[in-house]
Amino acid sequence: MTSILDVPAQPGSTDRAESSAEVAQIAPDLEELAQLATALKQLGHVITPDPDWPNQWTSPCPLCIAQGNPDGTMGIFPWQGIEHAGSVAFWCNQHAMHAIGTALGLKTRLMGGVDLGRVEVKQILRALSERGLAYSFRPDSRNSTYDTFHVAQCPLCIKERRLAQDLEIYVDNLxxxxxxxFGHVFVDCDVREHSASILAELNVITRRSLGQDYGAVGWDDEGDQGEDWLIESIVERGQSALIYGPTGAKKSLFSQEQAFRLAKQGHRVLYLDHENQPAxxxxxxxxxxxxxxxxxxLKYLSFPPVSALDTPEGAAQxxxxxxxxxxxxxxxxxxxKFLNGDEASPSTHTAVYNLAIIPLRSQGITVIALDHSGKDLGRGPRGGSSKKDNVDVMWLQxxxxxxRIRLERKKTRTGRGPDLIELECLTGPLRHERIEQRRGDVLPPDVRACVAKLDELEVPPGWGRDKASPVLRANGFRIRNEALASAMRVRRERGNAPADTLDLSGTGGDRFEGE
Ligand SMILES: [Zn+2]
Ligand SMILES: [Zn+2]
Structure with missing residues (x-):
């Protein structure tokens, strides 16, 4: 049995303790402290109270000294986290606690936490290798903030047929x-949204995935706080957006106005313009x-010398x-204008997203792309569905x-905000102001579901309830008559709306595309 008497008494100063937020509030585990003191003493080292901080000590680092650096000093303090509270933490600038502790033959609770994390990493690597997802070992730097750092392929990226992003697996050693x-395993994909689901995908449960901080739903009584508009009702912060329309739809004008406004509000904006002359x-x-x-x-680049974004060079630029x-x-x-490959080929657009856009998204950068529509507005942007698949929100302008500018939403991932926006062009100064909002989310859920079902079944908006109702029933969709009437009214009004859209395509008509 070791004695705490091996540890010198603490001089300390109560006044100073109260004046500093950094002072350890949780007392050290005296038994662990004594074990450390004894192990160091056997090597001829003494633990000294830190003159500046109560409850903290220093000693020479045995590993530094063994490696020929007599000045290596380690700090010793009681752990302040809830898990392993009071367990003795110690480290020098060169050596991680686990390495020093192992050399001294110690087994503290904090070291045990890292050991558990290492076991969990092994489980994850086993699950990855069973799925044929290659991984590599990246050696620790000596005092790494990560322990057992590995890089592998992300199973969700593979599943979603993205270019495989790096999956980082490590034990938190900070x-x-x-x-x-501390001691918990982190499994992070470059695609940030993946990180919360990867362990479930791999069928592995770790301490961290059991913890509240990981994948748990935050119960929120204050309503929907997920709403964070960068451009009110049109683009949310961090989204990838596509605004498409025919030539002459004022797409550049509207986006330039947004860019100027955002910059004036203090946002950092990068505008890459391949359409408009600087003058x-x-x-x-x-x-x-x-x-x-x-x-x-605002960094506004006119005809920037960036290579095509469906190439690795362009993406890197x-x-x-x-x-x-x-x-x-x-x-x-x-x-x-940012493409090299065939615009009609979906793989060209997928390459832009994989190479250029996804890495921006993982940094939380909002990307707003303007695009020309094909001849038939109803068929969406040129190049088919690959664009739609890859964006969070898509507007037809x-x-x-x-x-008036009319913005009709053709896709939304979050479902927040209106599906239709009209903007009036005003002068003095030149600007566009919202004149009308039809909030799709004001509709009761059953009406909204019914509208979606009628769209899916391609029931003509002109049909009456007597004709539509049997079609719904035949497809297993049950709805109150009142709600059906509302849904049909919504579709009739909406169905008429595109008629007053100025058709610049020359093909006549604009087919509404339900989403
Ligand atoms: Zn050291
Ligand atoms: Zn991923």
């Missing part, structure tokens, strides 16, 4: 304050009355630009005969 994930952009800026001095956070500009939001005007 000895800092009250870090309550024209400046003319619009002046008409919108945004002084140059207000746009210091964009990422270098992003690293330099550090934008919150990027505008790409126009999508087709047209200009009505009265000059």
């Amino acid at each position: 000895l800092e304050g009250d870090n309550d994930t 024209e952009v400046n003319k619009r800026r002046r008409a919108m009355e945004y002084p140059a001095a207000a746009l210091s956070t 964009l990422h270098a630009l992003v690293k330099a500009v550090r934008p919150d939001v990027i505008f790409l005007d126009t999508w087709s 047209t200009v009505k005969s009265d000059g």
Whole structure:
């Protein structure tokens, strides 16, 4: 049995203790402290109270000394996290606690936490190898904040047929304050949204995945706080958005206005313009009355020398630009001008998303791409469904005969906000203001579901209840008569709406596409 008497008494100062937030509040595990003191003493080292902080000690680092560095000093303090509270933490600038402790023949609770994490990492690596997902070992730096760091292929990226992103697997080894994930295993994909689901996908349960901080739903009584609009009702922060429409739909004008406004609000904006001459952009800026001095956070590049974004070189150039500009939001005007491959081929667009866009998304950067529609507006942007599959929100922008901009939502991942927005063009200064909002989410859920079902079954909007009702029933869809009537009214109103859209395609008509 070791004695605590091996540890010198603490001089300390109560006044100082109260004045510092960094002072350890949880007392050290005296038995662990004594074991450490004894092990060090056998090597001829003494633990000394830290003159500046109560409840903290220093001693020479046995590993540093063994490696010929007599000045290596380690700090010793009681762990402040809830898990393993009071367990003795110790480290030097060169050596991690686990390495020093193992050399001293110690087994503290904190070291045991890392051991558990290592077991969990082995389970994860086994599950990965069973699925044929390659992984490699990246050696620790000596005092790494990560323990047993591995890189593998992400099973969810593979499943979603994305270009496989790096999956990082490691034990949190960061000895800092009250870090309550110390010793826990982290499994993080470059695609941030994947990280919460990977362990479930692999059928592995770890301490961390059992913990509340990991994948648990936060119960929120304050209503929907997920709403975070970058452009009100149109694009949410961090989304990948596509705004498409025919030539002459004022797509550039509207996006430039948003870019100027966001920059004036202090957002960092990168606008890559392959459509408009600088003189024209400046003319619009002046008409919108945004002084140059207000746009210091807007980097507006006219005909930028960036290679096609469906190539690795182009993607790398964009990422270098992003690293330099550090934008919150990027505008790409126009999508087709950033391509090398066949615009009609879905793989061209998928390559842009995989190479160029996804890495931006994982950094939380909002990407807004403008795009030309095909001849038939109803058939969506050129290049087919691959674009739609890869964006969070997609809007069809047209200009009505009265000059108003009409934005019709063709896809939403979050379901928040209206499906239809109209903007009036005003002057003095030149600007666009919302004049109408039909909030799709005001509809009761059963009405909304019924609208979606009628769309799916391609029931013509002109049909009456007597004809539509049997079709729904035959397809196993049950609905109150009242709700059905509302749904049909919504579809009739909506079905008529596109008629006043100025048709610039020359093919006549705009087919509404339900989403
Ligand atoms: Zn050391
Ligand atoms: Zn992934």
